[in-house]
Amino acid sequence: MQSRKKRTTNFEKNEQATTTAFEAIDNLALTMITRKNRDEKPTLLETNEFLMSLGRSSCDTPGGRLIQTRTDTGAYFKIPENAAAKLCVDGSVGSQTYFTPRNPFEYSPNAGDVRTPVLGLSVLGDRQKVPVSDLDEDERIEYINPVTTENTIMVEGTATLSNSGQITVHNFNTTAPGVAFFIRVVPQNSADVNVTFMAYLKRGSEVSPNDYSHNATLRRAGDTADVTGEPSARPFAWFLSQAAVNISDEQETWTIGIQHLPTVDENGRTSESGVNYTISITASRCLFFSEMSKLWTDSGCEVGPETTHERLHCICDHLTAFAGFAAPNPLDLGKAFTFDLDRSLIAIATVCVVLALYMVAVSIGRRLDIQDERKRQKRAYRHLSRSATPGKRLLSWHLWASVVKPPVNHFSRVQRISCCLSLLMSFMLVNIMFYRGDRNFVPKPVTVGDTELELPFSWDTFIIGLESSLIALPINVLIVVLFRYAGARPDASAGVTSSRPGRTERHGFIQKGRHGVDIALPRYLPTVEGAGSRYGTDYTANQTLHVNRLRTERSKFDSDWA
Template sequence: MNSDFNPFRYSENSPDVGSEVVGLTVWRGRDRQPVHHLPKPVDMIIPRDKQRNTSSGVYKHTGWIKSWDDITVVPFRPQRARTALIIILNITSTSHPDLDMPHMQLVWQKASPPTADSFKAADWTTVLPVPQAQLYTLQLPHTYNNTNLTSHPYSWLLPSEALNVSKLDIQDNMTFYLGIRYAGEDTSTPVDTTFTVSILETACVYFGENSSHLWEGDGCKVGPLSNTTHLHCRCDHLTKFAGFVPPNPINFDVALSANITENQMGLIAVLSVFGLFLLGYLMARRADRIDLKKVGVSTPSGHKLSSNPDYHYIVTVYTGFRLDAGTTAQVSLSVFGLKNKSEPFTLRDDRRLLFGGGSVDSFLVSSEEPLGPLTHIHIWHDNTGPSPGWFLSKVVIQHIRSGRVDYFICNKWLALDEDDGRIDRMVFVASPEEMADRSNLISERATKDFHDGHLFYSLVGRPARSPFTRAQRLACCMSTVYSAMLANIMFFGQGDKFDPPEPIRIMGVEIEPPISLPEIIIAIKSAVIVFPINALIVLLYRNAAPKPSSKPARKLADTNDVQDTGKGRGCLPWWTATVAGLLAFAVSFVAAFFTVLYTLSFGRDKAEAWFTAFLASFVTDMILIQPVKVLVAAVVLGLLIRKPTKEDEPSPTEPTGDEEYLQIVAEQSWLRPACKTCPLILEQKDACWDGQMLFSGLE
């Protein structure tokens, strides 16, 4: 395996790895065979990272010698301990025609510059060029033309023990010196030689997959074939190999100087997302306005409330989330108790949009006589309109005085062309066992998660009662998409060249894991980039209190005795929604900016490959993976938490922004047990402001 990137960046010391990674593995059938303590080292030639090239990884110095006793001193400060040095001398010019390859003596010395005496008594010295017979040659008999690699004659390899660099030397910025002079004492011949010396600090390391998960150097040494473009490693075992070079900071010069007209993929990607956001925002605002006509509690048209509050009930009808689940027919309901039954209620309100797909519609009704404990309901429709078929999820009835809540679970069609073809149902009150039934709990939780919990799916199915609007959800979606684009492009291509994880044997059965540990770490890093900041934005939006209106709500009844406990309101100040919006746009801008920089540094071909891969993975995730995740979460939580899910029922609020409506504050008086006289405001047809009325949901 040869990888042009470091697939183990999750390792603590991976930032120091600056070469490609080579992996060698011996397999016997399906079993990996460990290889250690080879009598003859394995030679590996590893390309250095081109993007982290010579600016910091190679130290260069240009010098000249004009006489036989001249000494050129090159200072050098190593960046880390336990590394080797490759010193390459390049003769650029010489004045003597017989000295095309002049003999040069090199001395390596610590702390003090070398003198003439140092060249006679130095511990680490050499004379270049190396004789032809002594050059290191690596034969490659299996290549096309039997290539042989030969070391550079003016190359000097200083092993790590020669440097003797400690961590204290690194901390103290200890300076080492390289001395260069002519080898010999022919002072009669005038000379003038110019040269360039290159010093490469490097080491050969392997990755301890089964031990420390760090890059280690045991059993590996730098070879004499190392140069500015390749690293030569000689190791006595097989694993993942790479080379250390000094860390190189991110260089934006290439990206910022690139011609964006030649590589427009990143800009097209981020602008396309923003264009879709603008278009979606207009649609979301329109849908939010329509939702204002769906929420609240009202008395059915033509129904006269009893003056006795003991006979008052709130009936909440839940239409299911199915294709064409809503109905255009007229729905009616009768309630049965142990003592009496109610008259049929025609659930109609000309001021609201009722019984649409996934809608929750509440009505305030009353009976003429006490019903006692409720036993069952009879619900039906008249099969009128262009789409009369109706999927009823459940009906919840709350007795105002006692607060008792009864559930009537249906989950059936009332349609001539669905199920058994019936358009009326007799539904009995749900028992505790039926309420805790796993199938009901899982179904309710999955429905709520799809249409309220999931950001992208809830853009279509958002409950009208939820204070988290579609426009706010869309802003969160935009931030999430940009963050996902940045995380994806940061790790693009890193999971393509891993060795497959070793099979796991359990009781003789061999199981191949579908994902390796490095890939899991990459996924975790991506999640760390995407999840926390976007979760914070959603948290701020969901818990922000409504903004106070500059126009007070017009009251149609005396509300001196109305008590507003604030239940259901956001627990954070109203301005946190503004903070969330600003934060969403800030995250989107930063992620989009760096995504464009990445694509410019990638080049056109790689940028197009990234965008294709990202688009395919995103679509696959939305269509296949996310629904499975929601269903699995619903199943797990449904099995662990044996309680029905709760719907959002915000308390009455004042009009906000451009969502002005007539707030019927007097409705709250019906919910107060101390109420003795229930006003019949809802019977007044002229109680309408600008032809539109909105009723706030009641707890």
């Protein structure tokens, strides 16, 4: 409760400070604009994170006007000629423009939606601001706002031929309603710059050349979109307006499929190989700050067709403080797959080799298990009960090492080999979930003093290894435990029911051996009937019969000796 109260107090202080600062800035601007002559060079006021430009231009200047604070910001306003006539006051247009890379209205409840710099434009009259709103369509004011691209995520893929019946598919999720899409599909190889991509888009998790809602042809000279998209002068680019995609929910799943048309080389031969590309999808929305509701909203503004992954183009029918929601791919580009065998050849070959080695190992392991069982049967009559050495304990608990020489128990080699295969395949499957082409795992060097150290692994790979272990190990440990502690299978040929589990009595006859160690008869002993040899092949789980036989033989031996 105290932290919430403290946060509310901080927001109130931020609002008060911001309001006071802008009131002082506006008063300064209204004072300075009266001293400006028409068509005089704009006056620039600059602080660390705030730029303001004041200018006055003649109303009789033909054409539209381009107003900005400074050229290197990349932000500017474009006022059409029809709107300039409405903005005239006493034969001139006074303007106040500001630019700040940080959001000054952080006290707004939805301030987190702002992901671009904030810029504003006001028309100044005689000691007051001139309100501008409800402009007609041909009078609307446009502005360009730069978008940072340092966090842009690129996803790689391979486009198949349009006549192959295959398609590479990417799924992504939107994170806000009312956004527009800017899609780029750029070939990775410079030799493929003349390739023509076919893009198919649809809401949902599936798309195909026969089932889509939007499609476009993307080429080096720009795209040729269908009636629901806007043509773009950018190569291999596709812009879809807010009205075209019509996203009303915050979370929606969309799917885009990529193919390429057949290409002809210099010798006139048609290439049938896949084309590697990089795709990025930017979701954009234009926002302005409402001083009445203290919220960022997009009412009266729409995303313009000049929007790219580097800048946001907005068209509005009013003036205020503007910003934008431009997500340079915070979209969940979850998967990229195709049925092209060439891309999956290494993975398929790896799985096939692993399965082949598994079959060979199972064949050898089964043969060794049978040999071990025969050796145990021959040693059953004089089995020594000795404590296991540390080395044997380690061999028993190490899954991979125990395959070569397992300890004497019912956890066979075949079962251990199967557990090893399960462990290997589980880790391969889990790693597929994390290692995709849209992530960079190159380790970053660490600087210690004046020395730059190259790490053998990146922090991302360490985290992925830890996550993979937490996902794959529990289920495999459970499998191993089930095999290790499962009861031995009863011998059906003995015809006698084995001892019940849980009994604590010894299953054998104990006496001192020749070397001072206890000789313990095993649980499975030679039967009395038909046991002509000391190492008979028929066994029973009933030790009472065998003990009685030994006592009888001992009494006969004592009477003969006497």
